[in-house]
Amino acid sequence: MKNVAIAGATGAVGAEFLKLLELRKFPINNLKLLASERSVGKKLEFCGEHITVEELTKNSFQGVDLVFFSAGKERSKEFIPHAVDAGAVVIDNSSAFRLHPDVPLVVPEINPQMVFKHKGIIANPNCSTIQMVVALNPLHQAATIKRVVVSTYQSTSGAGSKGMRELLNQTQAWLNDKPLEVSAFPTQIAFNLFPHVDVFLENGYTREEMKMVNETHKIMDAPEIGISATCVRVPVLRAHSEAVWIETEQKLSREDAREILKKAPGIIVKDEPVDGGYPTPWEASETFETFVGRIREDFSHPKGLTFWVVADQLNKGAALNSIQIAEVLTTG
Ligand SMILES: NC(=O)c1ccc[n+]([C@@H]2O[C@H](COP(=O)([O-])OP(=O)(O)OC[C@H]3O[C@@H](n4cnc5c(N)ncnc54)[C@H](OP(=O)(O)O)[C@@H]3O)[C@@H](O)[C@H]2O)c1
Numbered sequence: 001m002k003n004v005a006i007a008g009a010t011g012a013v014g015a016e017f018l019k020l021l022e023l024r025k026f027p028i029n030n031l032k033l034l035a036s037e038r039s040v041g042k043k044l045e046f047c048g049e050h051i052t053v054e055e056l057t058k059n060s061f062q063g064v065d066l067v068f069f070s071a072g073k074e075r076s077k078e079f080i081p082h083a084v085d086a087g088a089v090v091i092d093n094s095s096a097f098r099l100h101p102d103v104p105l106v107v108p109e110i111n112p113q114m115v116f117k118h119k120g121i122i123a124n125p126n127c128s129t130i131q132m133v134v135a136l137n138p139l140h141q142a143a144t145i146k147r148v149v150v151s152t153y154q155s156t157s158g159a160g161s162k163g164m165r166e167l168l169n170q171t172q173a174w175l176n177d178k179p180l181e182v183s184a185f186p187t188q189i190a191f192n193l194f195p196h197v198d199v200f201l202e203n204g205y206t207r208e209e210m211k212m213v214n215e216t217h218k219i220m221d222a223p224e225i226g227i228s229a230t231c232v233r234v235p236v237l238r239a240h241s242e243a244v245w246i247e248t249e250q251k252l253s254r255e256d257a258r259e260i261l262k263k264a265p266g267i268i269v270k271d272e273p274v275d276g277g278y279p280t281p282w283e284a285s286e287t288f289e290t291f292v293g294r295i296r297e298d299f300s301h302p303k304g305l306t307f308w309v310v311a312d313q314l315n316k317g318a319a320l321n322s323i324q325i326a327e328v329l330t331t332g
Contacts, residue, residue, distance in 0.1 A: 003066075026327070093322060102121075103118070125211075134309075271293040281310055
């Protein structure tokens with residue numbers, strides 16, 4: 001049994017931590033809930049108890065063994081070193097430490113052994129990256145991927161609870177003939193989409209797109225794979241979708257790819273060329289697996305394969321993956 005804290009307990013990812021720690025019966029002695037001073041005194045339910053939210057400070061971690069951290073990158077940078085100094089192991093959902101050479105970046109279906117190399121911090125990868133690598137890795141093991149081109153269709157909850165609220169508020173405003181307010185996103189999201197997730201970098205890609213490149217290289221230990229991503233925000237509340245194209249060294253037939261993916265951990269193949277015979281974000285919402293469909297050989301390239309990947313990014317892309325990491329850590 002462990003003394004556990006959730007930093008960012010009142011957020012979109014924090015809410016999933018509370019649900020999933022209970023659902024998976026994670027062994028907890030005492031649970032501490034931390035957020036900003038705005039949330040101090042709020043009560044959140046866990047296993048039938050109402051726990052009072054406390055302010056996240058550098059002194060929050062005395063006596064805490066394990067911290068699930070989802071309070072944003074700046075808070076991760078500021079407070080995680082204090083948690084580590086206090087003797088806690090931290091599983092961080094932000095990008096603050098993901099590419100640090102001493103910090104394992106873990107997707108338990110792919111590199112669980114890295115968990116044991118931690119020096120106090122284990123990083124949970126970017127949500128779009130996790131669901132992509134869950135599908136890429138078994139194909140890479142079978143046929144060696146040389147190149148990946150991916151386009152994402154990312155839900156509004158990827159930007160936290162304010163992102164979900166903005167889609168609902170704009171939709172309601174439009175239905176009531178009111179002006180649409182834009183605050184969480186760079187432009188209108190209701191009845192719209194835009195190819196802009198996170199900030200633009202000097203190379204013309206966005207930071208989210210470069211996370212998909214750099215984090216995939218680290219998790220799969222395959223820096224030689226060429227990767228290009230276009231990340232798009234779409235008016236969906238929950239679960240990210242991705243159209244993925246790969247080139248492999250050995251040719252993969254559609255049937256081979258289907259069989260490999262069916263046997264791979266954490267994946268459900270839904271791949272029938274009929275109405276509804278493919279995964280959608282609506283049906284993937286609040287589920288735990290990574291769904292793959294639309295698997296087909298690329299007729300424009302002899303060793304090309306293309307497919308569609310959908311997963312609930314608040315679960316597999318964040319809280320669930322973090323808890324799976326903690327389960328590896330605690331059960332060995
Ligand atoms: N959303 C996703 O799909 C997703 C996926 C993977 C990773 N992540 C990462 O997970 C983290 C949380 O994301 P989210 O979507 O849950 O965001 P969110 O819904 O905006 O929640 C943010 C949380 O951080 C807390 N917080 C904000 N400012 C704080 C401060 N100054 N001091 C202490 N706590 C503070 C908030 O507390 P208050 O309620 O008191 O403001 C809230 O609990 C981010 O690093 C994000 O990049 C998110």
